[in-house]
Structures are given as C-alpha cells and as structure tokens.
Amino acid sequence: MSFRNISMYYFVCVAVHGITLANAATFSIQNNFPYTVWAAAAPGGGRQLDHGQNVFGVGGARIWARTGCEFNESGQGKCQTGDCVGLLQCQGYGLPPNTLAEYTLNQFDGQCPSELQTPCGRNNPCTVFKTDEYCCNSGKCGPTNFSSFFKERCPDAYSYPKDDETSTFTCPTATNYKLAKMKLESLSPFFFPFVALCFTVATAATFTIRNNCSYTVWAAAVAASAGGGGKRLESGATWDLNVKPGTRGARIWARTNCQFDEAGRGRCKTGDCGGRLKCKAYGKPPNTLAEFALNQYKNLDFFHISLVDGFNVPMEFSPTSGLCKKGIQCTADIVRQCPKELKAPGGCNNPCTVFKTQQYCCYYGKCDPTDFSKFFKARCPNAYTYPRDDPSSTVTCPGGTNYKVVFCPIGSPHLEMVASMSQEE
Known part of the structure; x- marks a missing residue:
C-alpha cells in the first residue's frame, strides 16, 4: 500500500492552519487541489470542499481528506479513500489509505x-x-x-x-x-485520547524475513527498523525484526545482485536504496513489496503485497501468531512473461514507472485497471497492481500479531526458474 501513491497512505495535499483563540484552537482546512475532496475530522465532522474552498472548525484529534466520494442528501454514501463507514459527518476514523493531520492540545x-x-x-x-x-x-x-x-x-x-x-x-x-x-x-478534553494512544498495552510485532531462494538476496526494511534496515541473506537464512506498535508506511523487499563495501556502501541491480546496505529510503523499482501499518483503525494491522513498484522476487506475506490465518502470495512467473514495454534488468516494471501518466499512476481522481495492471492481477490476484486496486487486496489482523515475509516461498512453481535467472545475471 507504494505508500507514495497507493493503498493505505495515498498522500493528499491539504493545508491545515492552526489559529490561536482565547480558549480554543480553530483549524482552517483548505483544498488547493483542482478536484473536490471531502474533508473529515474526528471527533465528529466532515464536509465537501471544492477547489479553493475553506472550512473552519474547532479542534478534533485527527483531520484528513477523502477522495472519490458520493453522498446522498442524508449524508450516506462512500469514498474511495478515507471513508468513515459511509458517513459524510464522520463519527470515527477513516479507512486507510488516508494522510493524517493528528494533534493534541493543552497537555x-x-x-x-x-x-x-x-x-x-x-x-x-x-x-x-x-x-x-x-x-x-x-x-x-x-x-x-x-x-x-x-x-x-x-x-x-x-x-x-x-x-x-x-x-x-x-x-x-x-x-x-x-x-x-x-x-x-x-x-484538555483531548487528554483522554492521548492517554489511550500512549498507554494502551501494546507489544512489538516480530517480523521474520526468510530467504527461500537458491540465491543470495539483500533484504531491506524501511520504517520497520529504527535507523534504517538491511541485511544480506544467504539461501535459507532469516532475519527477525521487532517492529514497534503504531508503525505506519512500512515496507519490506528483496534486493538482488548487490555489492557493498565494508562501510555498507554499494549498489544493487533491483531494489537499490541510494546505495546503502541499511536502507533509509524506499527501493528503486522494480521490486516486490510487503507493505504494512500496525495498530491502526480499531487497533487492526493492515498488510498486503504490492506490485505498484513492479516485481523482482516471488513473495509470501503471512501472519504467524494468534487467530489470524490469512496470508498472501505472489509467486507467478512474472519476470519471464513480462510485457516487453515493462521489462527491466532483473525484474518487471509497473507501467507507472515507465510511462508516468495519470492513466497508470492515478495521480488524482478516479482511474481504472489497464491491460498492464490486468497482466499482474491475472498472475497475482491477491496483490495490489495499480493505485486504485481492489481494497480487498489489503488484509487485516488484530494488533500484536507476528508475521513472516518469505522470498521465493516453498512450493512456488517458478522458484527454480527465478533462481537460475538471477544467478545468470
């Protein structure tokens, strides 16, 4: 869910200005986009904002923009992003993806x-x-x-x-x-949600990253590991990450054909993150992504496999603890079958990376699946394939669940092909 432009964290430019009053803070919310958004605030608020329009409202704990909405006269409907149970006047938090302005006052x-x-x-x-x-x-x-x-x-x-x-x-x-x-x-009345956020008993989630490929990969993790994350994984090796509660915008991926010096500087053929062994930024496409956010709406974890940055290594993303059982796999022969327009050394690009147009990148408003996104969807039906893909591609588990991310999961029908291809390169 790339968090640049898909799934849980679709970034929307909304200007939020705090204006000090005698006993309360007034927030002016302005829509500078050329299209309509539906502003939302929790606790209790929401309205349509056309281009250039402002709305003033007294404090809440969270403000966000909803896009692609349709509401009837009674304020019932739905939004493509940020929907709050189909209500124009939100009574709870919005469903990811949504960019959040969060705050507490007078603490x-x-x-x-x-x-x-x-x-x-x-x-x-x-x-x-x-x-x-x-x-x-x-x-x-x-x-x-x-x-x-x-x-x-x-x-x-x-x-x-x-x-x-x-x-x-x-x-x-x-x-x-x-x-x-x-x-x-x-x-302040906002002390109580502050206490709930700070002192709810929550434990770190353990992510076990395993390399089942017959070749070496260099695992990468951003926002999931303090100070940046990356580690060389030989075939059969694992890497355990303890990810703190409330982590958002996190992703894990495999880099291939890398060379690093003793200082951790070098480069990779796929998934390179600015030439660092321990990544501090997202990887360069193409790379298969495991994306997640922990302890979000209703204390749920949200996770999925994304092909919005393309594909380089087969992947499994699954829970390993608690009652949550549903996992996701993307193990198809995508590299060898990749359309010629999307081919890249060691992988297969997403069309947005190649063409950089609204049709493929969904920079704003509504967009539909394309022949290229359908190519990916036919081979990995449970993965995100374009920015407005089916929200059911995102899986939820209770907060506190542990997970595994497996590169070249056992049983993949194309495991040997992908391994030998990487070794040849």
Missing part, C-alpha cells in the same frame, strides 16, 4: 519532565528509553518515577503496562456514556 500545562517532552506531545518513558524497566517486556515490573508523574495527575488512567487493573472499568451491556469537558485550568 499537562508544561509540567512534563524534560526527558519525555517532544515537539508535538509528551512521550511515555518506554518510547524514550526502550528498556524493560519502563516497557515491561518480560515478567513483572513496578511503577517508576515517570509513571508516578502520570499517575499523580490522572490516578484513574493506566500509566505503565503492568499498572493497577482497577484502572479498567466495567459496565453492563447497553450502558450509555458521555465524555465531559474539564475546566480549562485542569486538563
């Missing part, structure tokens, strides 16, 4: 310890220090000075992963609830 009145401060909020100590003392990754752990700071100010809220279970409340089914604003001299 902690400047009392936050300096070690936990960030430009846009206040960190939990686990986020900063990443040690068992603060993250409770194993066994029992107790309160710390930092968790006590939060607990003193919000005694009923969870402040660390093994906090007092009485901080969770129960009520009979069908109970009604309200969220009341607090006095201005106390905490």
Whole structure:
C-alpha cells in the first residue's frame, strides 16, 4: 500500500492552519487541489470542499481528506479513500489509505519532565528509553518515577503496562456514556485520547524475513527498523525484526545482485536504496513489496503485497501468531512473461514507472485497471497492481500479531526458474 501513491497512505495535499483563540484552537482546512475532496475530522465532522474552498472548525484529534466520494442528501454514501463507514459527518476514523493531520492540545500545562517532552506531545518513558524497566517486556515490573508523574495527575488512567487493573472499568451491556469537558485550568478534553494512544498495552510485532531462494538476496526494511534496515541473506537464512506498535508506511523487499563495501556502501541491480546496505529510503523499482501499518483503525494491522513498484522476487506475506490465518502470495512467473514495454534488468516494471501518466499512476481522481495492471492481477490476484486496486487486496489482523515475509516461498512453481535467472545475471 507504494505508500507514495497507493493503498493505505495515498498522500493528499491539504493545508491545515492552526489559529490561536482565547480558549480554543480553530483549524482552517483548505483544498488547493483542482478536484473536490471531502474533508473529515474526528471527533465528529466532515464536509465537501471544492477547489479553493475553506472550512473552519474547532479542534478534533485527527483531520484528513477523502477522495472519490458520493453522498446522498442524508449524508450516506462512500469514498474511495478515507471513508468513515459511509458517513459524510464522520463519527470515527477513516479507512486507510488516508494522510493524517493528528494533534493534541493543552497537555499537562508544561509540567512534563524534560526527558519525555517532544515537539508535538509528551512521550511515555518506554518510547524514550526502550528498556524493560519502563516497557515491561518480560515478567513483572513496578511503577517508576515517570509513571508516578502520570499517575499523580490522572490516578484513574493506566500509566505503565503492568499498572493497577482497577484502572479498567466495567459496565453492563447497553450502558450509555458521555465524555465531559474539564475546566480549562485542569486538563484538555483531548487528554483522554492521548492517554489511550500512549498507554494502551501494546507489544512489538516480530517480523521474520526468510530467504527461500537458491540465491543470495539483500533484504531491506524501511520504517520497520529504527535507523534504517538491511541485511544480506544467504539461501535459507532469516532475519527477525521487532517492529514497534503504531508503525505506519512500512515496507519490506528483496534486493538482488548487490555489492557493498565494508562501510555498507554499494549498489544493487533491483531494489537499490541510494546505495546503502541499511536502507533509509524506499527501493528503486522494480521490486516486490510487503507493505504494512500496525495498530491502526480499531487497533487492526493492515498488510498486503504490492506490485505498484513492479516485481523482482516471488513473495509470501503471512501472519504467524494468534487467530489470524490469512496470508498472501505472489509467486507467478512474472519476470519471464513480462510485457516487453515493462521489462527491466532483473525484474518487471509497473507501467507507472515507465510511462508516468495519470492513466497508470492515478495521480488524482478516479482511474481504472489497464491491460498492464490486468497482466499482474491475472498472475497475482491477491496483490495490489495499480493505485486504485481492489481494497480487498489489503488484509487485516488484530494488533500484536507476528508475521513472516518469505522470498521465493516453498512450493512456488517458478522458484527454480527465478533462481537460475538471477544467478545468470
């Protein structure tokens, strides 16, 4: 889901300006695109914005643009991206892909310890220090000075992963609830979603990357590994990645025919990421992509295999824990069958990479499948093949699920062909 232009993270240019008022923040949302978008805000808001139009609204926790929408007079309908359960006036978060402006206001009145401060909020100590003392990754752990700071100010809220279970409340089914604003001299009403985001007990997801190809690949991971990710994998080798909760816009791919020096500088025939062994940027097409976002809408993980950057190595992307069982494979003989217009050394390009037109790249508005996208879809029906492909190509699992990404998965009918081809090159 390339996150440049498909699936979960289709980037939309929306200008959001914060204007300070006496007791509230007003956000001016402007549409500078030549086409209509449907602005959305959670909690509770949404409206159509034609080109150049503005809308003013008082705070929420998340703002985004929806595209390709149709609504009836009662505000019921659907959108191609960012849809919020078919409502014009959103009551919840939008369905990915959607670019998000997220914020919290008036947090902690400047009392936050300096070690936990960030430009846009206040960190939990686990986020900063990443040690068992603060993250409770194993066994029992107790309160710390930092968790006590939060607990003193919000005694009923969870402040660390093994906090007092009485901080969770129960009520009979069908109970009604309200969220009341607090006095201005106390905490902002947006404190509560902040606490929920920071202190929900969430564990890192383990991604096991395995090379089942008969040749060496150089696995790459961006946004899934702190400081950049990449590792040489001989045939049969694995690489385990612990990916932090809430990770978005992440992708894993295989690079082929690489050469690197001792400093980790070099180049690859396919999937090269600026000549680095440990990638800090996305790879150069063509490359088969495993893309994902963790702990998103309703605490679900979203993942898929994407061919929007082309194809170089067969791939499997599957859950390995919990009750989630559905995985995805793309193991077809795409390199050898690749249309001549899309052929590339070591792989098969997506048509957007070659032609760079609206027809193939879906830069804005609606677009349809093409003969080239149908070529990929016929061979890998569960993979994303163009930016507006069937949303069912994205699979969801509960947050906290572990996964595996396998290059040249066992049982691939074209495994030997792909391996020998790479070795020859």
